[in-house]
Amino acid sequence: MPADALDSAADTTADSTADPAADATADPAARLVALAELVAYHNRRYHELDDPEIPDGDFDALVRELRALAEAHPEVEFDNPLTASVGGTPSTMFAPVQHAVPMTSLDNAMSREELEAWGARAAKGLDGAPVTYVCELKIDGLAMSIRYERGKYTQAATRGDGRVGEDVTANVATIADIPKSLPKGAPTVLEVRGEVYMSVASFERLNAAAAAAGAPAFVNPRNSAAGSLRQKDPAMTAQRELSFWSYQLGQVEGAPELPSHTASLEYLGSLGFPINPEVRTFTSLDDVVTHCKYWEEHRHELAYEIDGVVVKVDDVEQRAQLGFTSRAPRWAIAYKFPPEERTTLLRDIQVSIGRTGRATPFAVLEPVFVGGSTVGMATLHNEDQVRVKDVRPGDTVIVRKAGDVIPEVVGPVRAMRPADALEWTFPAVCPACGEPFVRPEGEADTRCVNSACPAQRHAKITYFGSRGAMDIEGLGERTVAQLIGAGLVSDAADIYSLTEEQLLTLDKVGTVSARNLLAAIDGSRTRPLPRLLTALGVRHLGPAASGALAAEFGTLDAVMDAPVEQLAAVSGVGGAIAEAIHDWFGIEHNRAFIEKLRVAGVDFGRPVERAAPDQPQTLAGKAVVVSGTLEGYTREGAVEAVVARGGKSPGSVSAKTFALVVGDSPGASKVTKAEQHNVPIVSGTEAFERLLETGELPA
Numbered sequence: 001m002p003a004d005a006l007d008s009a010a011d012t013t014a015d016s017t018a019d020p021a022a023d024a025t026a027d028p029a030a031r032l033v034a035l036a037e038l039v040a041y042h043n044r045r046y047h048e049l050d051d052p053e054i055p056d057g058d059f060d061a062l063v064r065e066l067r068a069l070a071e072a073h074p075e076v077e078f079d080n081p082l083t084a085s086v087g088g089t090p091s092t093m094f095a096p097v098q099h100a101v102p103m104t105s106l107d108n109a110m111s112r113e114e115l116e117a118w119g120a121r122a123a124k125g126l127d128g129a130p131v132t133y134v135c136e137l138k139i140d141g142l143a144m145s146i147r148y149e150r151g152k153y154t155q156a157a158t159r160g161d162g163r164v165g166e167d168v169t170a171n172v173a174t175i176a177d178i179p180k181s182l183p184k185g186a187p188t189v190l191e192v193r194g195e196v197y198m199s200v201a202s203f204e205r206l207n208a209a210a211a212a213a214g215a216p217a218f219v220n221p222r223n224s225a226a227g228s229l230r231q232k233d234p235a236m237t238a239q240r241e242l243s244f245w246s247y248q249l250g251q252v253e254g255a256p257e258l259p260s261h262t263a264s265l266e267y268l269g270s271l272g273f274p275i276n277p278e279v280r281t282f283t284s285l286d287d288v289v290t291h292c293k294y295w296e297e298h299r300h301e302l303a304y305e306i307d308g309v310v311v312k313v314d315d316v317e318q319r320a321q322l323g324f325t326s327r328a329p330r331w332a333i334a335y336k337f338p339p340e341e342r343t344t345l346l347r348d349i350q351v352s353i354g355r356t357g358r359a360t361p362f363a364v365l366e367p368v369f370v371g372g373s374t375v376g377m378a379t380l381h382n383e384d385q386v387r388v389k390d391v392r393p394g395d396t397v398i399v400r401k402a403g404d405v406i407p408e409v410v411g412p413v414r415a416m417r418p419a420d421a422l423e424w425t426f427p428a429v430c431p432a433c434g435e436p437f438v439r440p441e442g443e444a445d446t447r448c449v450n451s452a453c454p455a456q457r458h459a460k461i462t463y464f465g466s467r468g469a470m471d472i473e474g475l476g477e478r479t480v481a482q483l484i485g486a487g488l489v490s491d492a493a494d495i496y497s498l499t500e501e502q503l504l505t506l507d508k509v510g511t512v513s514a515r516n517l518l519a520a521i522d523g524s525r526t527r528p529l530p531r532l533l534t535a536l537g538v539r540h541l542g543p544a545a546s547g548a549l550a551a552e553f554g555t556l557d558a559v560m561d562a563p564v565e566q567l568a569a570v571s572g573v574g575g576a577i578a579e580a581i582h583d584w585f586g587i588e589h590n591r592a593f594i595e596k597l598r599v600a601g602v603d604f605g606r607p608v609e610r611a612a613p614d615q616p617q618t619l620a621g622k623a624v625v626v627s628g629t630l631e632g633y634t635r636e637g638a639v640e641a642v643v644a645r646g647g648k649s650p651g652s653v654s655a656k657t658f659a660l661v662v663g664d665s666p667g668a669s670k671v672t673k674a675e676q677h678n679v680p681i682v683s684g685t686e687a688f689e690r691l692l693e694t695g696e697l698p699a
């Protein structure tokens with residue numbers, strides 16, 4: 001990339017997308033030249049090198065700016081890459097192919113208004129005659145023209161610059177979807193145009209294989225498809241799982257009359273070409289808009305990537321009447337979805353502390369409109385992710401926001417990295433409390449282990465009141481920060497003793513909002529147990545496991561006193577959650593917090609009413625610890641057998657333990673502890689079953 005273009009590229013990503021007019025008004029001629037150079041550069045990277053540096057969304061923004069500026073300043077002379085060609089210059093690796101019928105591109109509509117404006121222009125061009133629109137998915141792949149002569153596959157060519165493409169016949173021949181011969185009666189000459197693409201699943205398989213081989217990852221399915229076709233050795237292409245959808249005719253000789261686009265798609269289908277099933281026709285533009293919006297929402301439900309909807313006039317005569325502009329047909333338009341990837345400046349990397357003390361690095365971004373909303377922050381997950389992505393403050397980074405997925409930083413645009421950008425290092429101490437961070441060996445997460453950390457406290461209280469937990473309207477992040485700042489609360493239980501007078505001392509809190517908040521807090525006292533369990537903020541314990549625990553134990557006290565094995569035995573809970581719960585209740589100040597909630601009148605649930613036990617309660621009130629493998633029992637099975645006889649089966653031996661049952665390979669520490677406390681040891685399945693039956697220890 002030329003140095004000056006590099007400079008303006010950096011400007012462009014930071015400036016032009018945010019405020020495109022800034023440079024242009026200062027010196028439109030200079031801006032035009034710089035933009036033209038940039039567009040030409042990125043065009044080449046995309047079309048010829050299959051190695052784009054910036055996302056499509058940024059490129060589209062550059063093209064639109066260039067087009068608008070060129071139209072506003074016809075007096076400025078410059079080499080316009082938009083009029084020179086519609087794609088890239090054909091490379092020299094493959095032989096050139098002259099297209100018998102040029103492969104034009106499409107104009108884009110980036111909004112409903114632009115789509116409607118296109119519709120109005122088309123209607124005007126057709127003197128208001130009724131129009132049938134055909135809507136097709138805009139497949140994010142590579143345009144291909146495939147030629148058949150006398151029913152035999154003879155040539156495949158890329159679009160190239162629209163007039164001359166590259167001969168990729170041998171490579172395209174490896175794509176299973178593409179027929180190599182056509183049924184009897186096929187036209188003498190038939191050029192089929194369509195999109196070669198890679199499905200998301202194939203792309204993921206390809207990247208998994210690349211990762212296993214230590215090779216760099218492919219950026220997206222489109223680039224992988226393009227790269228796969230540009231292989232010198234067709235055997236390499238054959239290994240990639242490429243697919244094809246046909247959507248247009250090129251040169252045709254000896255075919256039946258095809259009066260409409262839908263007729264030509266049907267005809268192509270009858271010859272064995274794959275036609276995308278999501279083709280729809282509409283007679284009103286409102287319905288076209290609704291259809292486009294539908295796919296904007298549902299694009300990720302498809303097995304392949306799309307970046308818009310192509311709207312085409314169906315009738316062939318109407319198409320002829322509308323004709324072409326210098327670059328594209330007037331009878332079609334590409335409705336492009338808002339880009340899901342954009343570049344922006346990474347201003348800083350900071351660390352946030354969650355309710356469990358987890359320290360999560362996140363990107364502070366120059367706000368950018370991506371995936372339908374403005375994004376100013378994006379998670380970087382953990383220390384290793386920052387290292388793997390190698391993003392540095394000052395970098396221009398690619399930000400992705402796809403569907404409902406939270407925004408993420410994909411990686412840096414290396415060509416735009418400032419010379420002084422330093423590698424980021426994880427802070428050694430918590431920015432909120434100053435205590436050293438801890439990252440246990442073998443774990444990905446770094447933590448602040450100071451339970452008095454104000455950031456943790458803030459996150460815990462906010463979480464307690466959040467929608468999925470105690471659902472306390474008005475107890476948002478800001479209010480919690482105010483309450484902590486004013487010294488009114490130090491944990492979530494303190495909210496239950498807040499008074500109206502206290503709330504009125506807070507900034508911007510009036511009588512109405514104070515009373516509403518107090519009512520919401522009061523209402524939360526009777527939330528069902530699963531919500532209360534979730535609200536405690538125990539690591540790993542979400543609503544599903546909370547629901548399962550509540551159904552099994554009925555009250556918070558029963559959950560609190562349950563041995564880890566009993567917790568783990570609940571379906572949907574499992575070992576990691578059980579350990580986390582057990583550990584959490586084992587901590588003194590957590591117990592104190594629970595007692596504060598009890599005093600505050602928070603509902604702790606009701607005991608589960610169970611049918612009369614079907615086993616004699618031989619072990620009622622007795623604690624029997626099980627260690628090692630007992631023949632005929634799983635670990636949970638042995639615990640259940642004790643519980644079914646009215647006993648408890650805690651995870652550790654104490655002086656109160658009635659017996660320690662040992663199977664094969666018991667825990668040495670449990671045996672030692674039993675010996676220390678004179679706890680009787682019962683050995684093997686037979687003795688265990690006798691204990692279950694009689695409740696008595698062997699002599």
Ligand code: IVH
Pocket residue numbers: 104105106136137138139140141142143195247248310329332334
């Ligand atoms: S029609 C003259 N239909 O989008 C009309 N193009 O931005 C030629 N594309 O070059 C194209 N899906 O690579 C058409 N259903 C579809 C398409 C489609 C994807 C691509 C194609 C084209 C580009 C235009």
